[in-house]
Amino acid sequence: MFLGAVMGGCGGSSSSTSTTGATTNTIVRTLGSASATPGTADNVTLTVTPLSTVTSWSVSETPPTGWAVSNISSGGVLNRQAAAGSITWGPFSDHTARTFTYTVTPPAGASGTGTFTGSATFHGTTVNATGTSSAAVTSGTGTTAASPWPQFGANAQHTGLGVGQGSAGRVSWSFSSQPAGGLFSEGSCVVDGGGIVYGYSNETLYALKANGTTTPTVVWSFTSTNGNSNTNPPAIGPDGTIYTGDQSGFYALKANGTTTPTVVWTFKASPLPTNYPPAIGADGTVYVVSGNNVLYALKSNGSTTPTMVWSFATAGSPQAPGSSCVGTPAIGLDGTVYVTAGASDPTGSGFAGATVLYALQPNGTATPTVEWSYNTGVTSGPTSATPPAIGGGNTVYLGLTDPAGGGVVALQGNGTATPTVVWSAATGDAVGSTPAVGADGTVYVGLTANSQQPNSVVAFQPNGTGATTVWSFPTGGNVDGSPAIGADGTVYIGSTDHKVYAVKGGSSVWSFTTGAQVTASPAIGADGTVYIGSNDGKVYAFK
Numbered sequence: 001m002f003l004g005a006v007m008g009g010c011g012g013s014s015s016s017t018s019t020t021g022a023t024t025n026t027i028v029r030t031l032g033s034a035s036a037t038p039g040t041a042d043n044v045t046l047t048v049t050p051l052s053t054v055t056s057w058s059v060s061e062t063p064p065t066g067w068a069v070s071n072i073s074s075g076g077v078l079n080r081q082a083a084a085g086s087i088t089w090g091p092f093s094d095h096t097a098r099t100f101t102y103t104v105t106p107p108a109g110a111s112g113t114g115t116f117t118g119s120a121t122f123h124g125t126t127v128n129a130t131g132t133s134s135a136a137v138t139s140g141t142g143t144t145a146a147s148p149w150p151q152f153g154a155n156a157q158h159t160g161l162g163v164g165q166g167s168a169g170r171v172s173w174s175f176s177s178q179p180a181g182g183l184f185s186e187g188s189c190v191v192d193g194g195g196i197v198y199g200y201s202n203e204t205l206y207a208l209k210a211n212g213t214t215t216p217t218v219v220w221s222f223t224s225t226n227g228n229s230n231t232n233p234p235a236i237g238p239d240g241t242i243y244t245g246d247q248s249g250f251y252a253l254k255a256n257g258t259t260t261p262t263v264v265w266t267f268k269a270s271p272l273p274t275n276y277p278p279a280i281g282a283d284g285t286v287y288v289v290s291g292n293n294v295l296y297a298l299k300s301n302g303s304t305t306p307t308m309v310w311s312f313a314t315a316g317s318p319q320a321p322g323s324s325c326v327g328t329p330a331i332g333l334d335g336t337v338y339v340t341a342g343a344s345d346p347t348g349s350g351f352a353g354a355t356v357l358y359a360l361q362p363n364g365t366a367t368p369t370v371e372w373s374y375n376t377g378v379t380s381g382p383t384s385a386t387p388p389a390i391g392g393g394n395t396v397y398l399g400l401t402d403p404a405g406g407g408v409v410a411l412q413g414n415g416t417a418t419p420t421v422v423w424s425a426a427t428g429d430a431v432g433s434t435p436a437v438g439a440d441g442t443v444y445v446g447l448t449a450n451s452q453q454p455n456s457v458v459a460f461q462p463n464g465t466g467a468t469t470v471w472s473f474p475t476g477g478n479v480d481g482s483p484a485i486g487a488d489g490t491v492y493i494g495s496t497d498h499k500v501y502a503v504k505g506g507s508s509v510w511s512f513t514t515g516a517q518v519t520a521s522p523a524i525g526a527d528g529t530v531y532i533g534s535n536d537g538k539v540y541a542f543k
Contacts, residue, residue, distance in 0.1 A: 025050050027059065027120040029131040036114055036135040038146050039238025039284045041070075041105045046129065048120050049097040057122045058090030061129070063104045064114030066155075068282035068333050071103040078334050105282035107155055110137045111146045111163070148526040149191040151235035152277040153434060153482060156331040157390035160436030160444070162524030165488035169502060169510030172529060172543035173214050176536075177201040188233040188277075188481070188521040189531045189539060197523075197531050198234050198242060199539055205234060205244055207255070210541065220259050224248050233523075235278045235286070241300070243278045243286050250278070250288055252300060265304050269296065277328040285309060287329045287337060295329060295339050297362065310366050314341035314358065327387035327434075330396075336361055336371060336413075338388045338396055355385035357398060359413060372419050374411055376400060391437040395422060399431025399445050406430040408445055408460060408467070425460055425467040433482040433521060436491070442470060444491055446479025457483060457493050457503065471506025475499070481521035484530070492530050494518030500532055500542070512542065 026049045032042045050057050059076075063069055069078055069087065076089045089100055106114060113136050118129040137146065148154075148163045155161070189199040196219055197208045207219040224246050234244035241264060242253040249268045253261040269290035278288040286298045286306075297309040329339040337360040355376045360368040376385045376398065386399035396411040396419070406429050410422040429447040436444040442461050449455040455475045460467040476497030484492045490504045496517040502509040515536030522532040530542040 023051075025054065025057075025120065025122045025125075025127050027118065027127055027129045029061075029116060029118060029129045029133065031116075031132045031135055034132070034135060035138045036104075036106045036110070037138060037238070038106045038110045039280075039282060041103050041283060042135070043071075044102050044104055044116070046100040046118060047097070048100070050095045050120075050122055052095050054095040054122050055093055057092050057120060058088065059100060059118070059120045060086055060088050061100075061102075061116070061118035062086045063102075063116055064106070064135075066107055066110065066333065067114060068105040068107065068331075068335055069102060070105070070335055071101070073101045074098065076100060076102065106137055107282045112137055147190070147192045147236045149189075149523040150237075151190060151280055152188050152233050152328050152521070153330075153389060153436070154484070154524070156279050156281055157333070157437075158279075158328070158330045158387065158434050158482075159389055159391065159438075159485075160434070160482050160521075161439060161485045163487055164524045164526050164528035165486040165490065166528040167486070167490070167492075167502065167524075167530045167542050169512055170543050171214075171512065172541040173210060173216050174538045174540045175201075175206070175208055175216050176538045177204065177206065189523045189533065190233050190236055191523050191525045191531060192236050192240065193526070195525060195527075197525075197539070197541070198236070199531075199533060200232070201533075201537065201539070203246075205242075205253075207242075207261075208539070216541070218259070220255060220261050222251075222253060222261055224251065232277045235280050237280055237286070238284055243280065243288075245276065245278065245288060250298075252286075252306070265300065265306050267296070267298055267306055267308075269294065279329050279331055281331045281335065281337075287331065289327070289329060289339060293341065295337070295360075297337070297368075308366075310362060310368050312339075312358070312360055312368055314339065314356075330388045330390050332390050332394045332396075334394060336394070337368065338390065340385050340387055340398070355398075357385065357388060357396065357411070359396070359419070370417075372413055372417050374419050376409070386431055386434045389435050389437055391443070392441060397435045397437060397443055399433065399435050400427075401430040401432070401448075406447065408435060408443060410443075410462065410467070423462060423464075423466045425469070427458060429455075432478060432480040436483040436485055438485050438489065439487075443467065444483040444485065446481065446483055446493055448478035448480065455479060455495065455497075457491065457501075459491075459506070473501070473503045473506055473508070475501060477517065478519075480519040481532075484522035484524050486524055486528060486530075492522040492524070492532070494520055494522065494532055494534070498534070500530075500534075500540070502530075512540070514538070514540065 030045045079086045205222045208216040252264040256262045276289045295312045298306040301307045357374045359371040361371045389397045400407045407426045409424040411419040414420045432446045458472045459470040475495040477495040514534035517535045520533040533539045
């Protein structure tokens with residue numbers, strides 16, 4: 001288990017001592033634990049001892065890629081433009097020994113070993129950190145593997161990047177609820193560490209487990225007592241709790257060995273629904289957008305009602321009328337929460353305003369700080385920008401859905417109220433859903449056709465000031481869902497031409513024709529199995 005979070009006046013602690021007895025410049029790292037649990041915080045300590053002759057020095061530290069960083073002590077700065085999120089302290093103009101601390105939290109789905117690198121520079125000479133440099137990721141219980149696809153877009157950043165690879169396109173199994181024909185997860189399925197797949201059909205949430213046959217076992221199912229209306233994916237917490245919302249409320253569910261899960265707690269954003277896909281932060285905080293256009297941050301507390309850590313009313317909430325939230329929030333590696341809202345027409349004739357992206361920083365109060373906001377300038381409707389995805393360096397990617405000419409925009413915070421537009425690229429067609437971001441930074445978007453060009457999925461490679469179109473793969477229908485990316489770089493998409501496609505380098509690997517339009521986003525299991533629902537009422541597992 002991790003030790004408690006670091007305390008201190010600036011979110012962490014620091015101390016200084018005399019160094020008159022030092023014989024060499026040193027920097028030593030210690031971790032609170034040699035193992036790491038997804039969603040559980042650990043504290044990291046750097047002890048730096050300069051020689052007595054030193055008058056200029058600084059420190060740089062890089063935590064494991066993808067791990068959330070918080071509670072940085074002593075005025076340290078998290079470099080949000082660095083892909084791995086480096087932290088810097090200094091420069092200092094003395095030879096006083098100092099101790100620096102910060103907190104790291106592995107995300108849900110983390111596995112393997114997290115590696116830390118750091119150094120101190122004394123008068124231009126770099127000394128690498130010694131001490132502990134890695135932490136093995138465990139499940140906390142030692143028996144349950146981390147979830148490979150715990151929420152929409154695979155992770156809290158919604159990059160769509162999976163850990164599995166190698167699907168050959170063979171239908172391993174398929175499932176249809178009764179009565180047949182209910183839409184199965186228009187949004188996406190999610191997959192836990194045991195290979196159980198969760199998704200909606202006929203307004204019921206199912207937990208499905210492969211059993212070696214062509215029909216999976218229904219482990220359990222859940223329909224709320226007040227009626228359920230949801231086709232969006234749930235989310236899986238680090239401890240295996242399933243979070244889902246519908247027209248009657250938002251629920252935390254736990255498997256109990258029976259065919260009906262236990263309702264751990266219920267949150268009511270009464271009287272409006274909470275059926276957008278939730279997002280889960282590295283510390284287990286659950287973020288959900290309600291139908292009343294308010295973003296809530298919720299934490300379990302052992303009772304039947306969660307703690308509302310904070311809430312944020314977008315410009316379209318009852319507290320501030322005028323817009324509508326758009327889909328699921330995303331969480332950056334530094335804990336910044338991003339959510340989009342589309343401004344409405346105050347005349348009541350329909351949605352006619354631009355979409356606004358908010359970057360929110362929790363601050364310990366009931367209302368987060370608006371770090372910055374970005375107005376897309378698109379005026380086609382309430383969904384004129386997709387929900388965001390967060391890539392390396394906290395770069396935020398939005399797909400523009402203006403049917404008059406869509407595109408992709410890449411944004412970075414710069415310390416002001418308006419972010420920097422790092423690059424933008426026109427697509428000619430509306431972007432159907434949240435962009436996906438590959439391990440190499442390639443950005444993938446699915447397009448919905450107009451008269452300008454065919455339907456397709458497009459790969460963009462950022463080149464510093466813009467983005468180069470690496471490849472474009474044509475489909476026979478709209479691509480309404482977000483792409484999913486296998487660990488080997490294969491991109492999986494569904495299309496309204498009834499097909500599921502696997503594409504690599506712009507070329508078809510395989511395709512499969514279902515019985516109806518495929519508007520869902522795929523999910524990828526740890527073994528590379530691809531899961532996706534079709535409007536024929538089935539969810540398919542492609543091995």
